[in-house]
Amino acid sequence: MSKRPSMNKKRNFFEAFAAAPKSKPKSESKSAIEYPAEKKQALKYAPGKDSPPSRERDIETPPEGSNEGVIKPPENRDNTEEEEEDSTDFKLALLSSLHPTLSPSTLLELLLTSHGSVAEASTLAASQTSSPKKPSTSVVTTQSSLSTYLSPSDSTNTLKKIPFPLPPIPKFKTLHLTTPSQVPFHAPATLHPSFLSQETANKLLSECLSEVPSFGRYEFRLFERNVSSPHTAAFYVKDEEMAKKHRGGYMYNGSYLDDIRTFTPTMVDIIPHIERQVNDEISARIKEVYPNSEKLKYMLPEGKWHVTSAFMNCYDGAKQSVGWHSDQLTYLGPRTVIASVSLGVEREFRLRRVAPVVLKPYDEPFEPDDDNEQEDEKEWKWETEGQLSVHLPHNSLLIMHAECQESWKHSVHPANNIQPHPIAGGKRINITFRCYRESLLPEKIPKCKCGVGCVLKTVQRVKDKMGWYFWGCQVGNQWKENEDDTKDEKKEGGCGYLQWAHFDEDGDPIWE
Template sequence: MDLFADTPVVLPNAELRFIPDWLDVATADRWLAGLLAETPWRQPQVFLHGRYHPVPRLLAWYGDAEAGYRYSGLIHQPLPWTPLLAEIRLQVQAAVGQRLNGVLLNYYRDGQDSMGWHSDDEPELGANPLIASLNLGGTRRFDLRRNGQTRIEHSLELGHGSLLVMAGATQHYWQHQVAKTRKACAPRLNLTFRLIRS
């Protein structure tokens, strides 16, 4: 499949591509079951406003040996690629046409697990990073707003087997979040592949 033949999400100063049915259901089901079974989930603490708080989701960082990653004041040393994650990485790299040497797995157990507003703009990602976000399991809303603004300008429903790619200047001008919700939602696993420039 040619990723960039798909209809882009048109936002100023952003380069976004969203493929809702990138994976067939059987493959998405197999990847989800395998990753949930094999991943050693962690729930680190972050220091905010003078107190430690548990991150509101479970996570794991995998990558090449040199792909250490720092964000939210935490340093993540990569776990080595499993055969399943190596298979997934090959397919994602083929879709986006770029080498990717690390992946952050976020496990949202229910609607109270979330990801606050942020940009993926850490120095080790380089000037215009490509972030490939693979979604497995329950559907969650993904919001975008301009840097410095409070109003949500665009939202996407990220469902089972979908792929969202953020590239170009997106991280300079836009923030994104996965907000808490009271709606019932199935557990969701999100894999964000990226290239760490050591």
């Protein structure tokens, strides 16, 4: 990765180009052009900025260049904080107006090679015009979003409406969604980068940081071994009355939740704001995305989502993370929506689809045999997909919609390094606000033969039963105090209890 430009270079740049018009030049093409995220972030950040050098979030795609606009010497310009640094898009627009014959991707390469200096990039561009030889660069280009797979005509039409179901992700690809507007077109989620006021977000972060020292790690059983969560967490509810009801009843990963806390004052204050935002988005998604403008089966009716509880997680340092998982549905019910607020250090959030959506024939020729009943199973195989990457900055809200938990998994990816936050240092706080259903209280949940409340899961891999729900034994997930007692395979895996779960149209259980 190229070195970032010094602050002196940036100030010289603005002295030379301060009077350039800030409005984007008119585009000669209607299609959007994607740029590799690694290149854009290498040019965006300067020393002393609070934002981490991870990935640019809110940059609009620059138009192709035009000949309009003339760069003039600067007039009286104050060195305000707003004017201290312009975006990569603005620099590209300037270069494009000076060298309209070069493509935006070529100009981006030149700007990167010049360490963000427009003047140096313009000099290189002049030589590029006379001798079209690509400049060398050590940056490895990566796919920034699925939109680069679309033709210009397809791109314009596709962005008008969020597709449902979402398009498959190319195999072995990590698609980096660099702007919030890209997220809902490729993931069952929406991202709001600046959800709360700065004052409220910092106040909430400070309250959460004061709670962190008393957090614990969740301990559970995985592949016949005791494991602990790589990060620390705690569970929160609205008030002490609810906390009493939850203690000794609610379970997570096979163990009872005993450390149940009440919301901090600022958490209480922001709940109405979160509920309003989530319900508005659910209504819009039903009308604009889902088939026939109807809610998905088992979803809560419009306007009924509300906050009952939350998990607060702390990731301390670049290496603390959480692996691929879906949030448990036991008390949430099917087609649940979860609102996730991120505070402190920016971290990378990844999603991948687990329920296969594309059938792909085998590569070798196949001739079906009517006498062989198994040929139909051999004819097709599930095609694997790639994954999505979204960076969640301080004070952002990510809403995971009704398709997310059943058909997708998500994770917080380990980082090689992070940019410290001025308040949180190396910590990231994540609060996932949830809506527990009254119809799924612990006393109503079926118990397995072990006498323990069951866990609600959905079938994700069996073709004929995909999307079915079932109640299963979760004793196999319980932490074993004495691992010598796990020699009995039946005891290790629980009783193997399984009961199909049935729900009405609104996702409330129908008990047999």
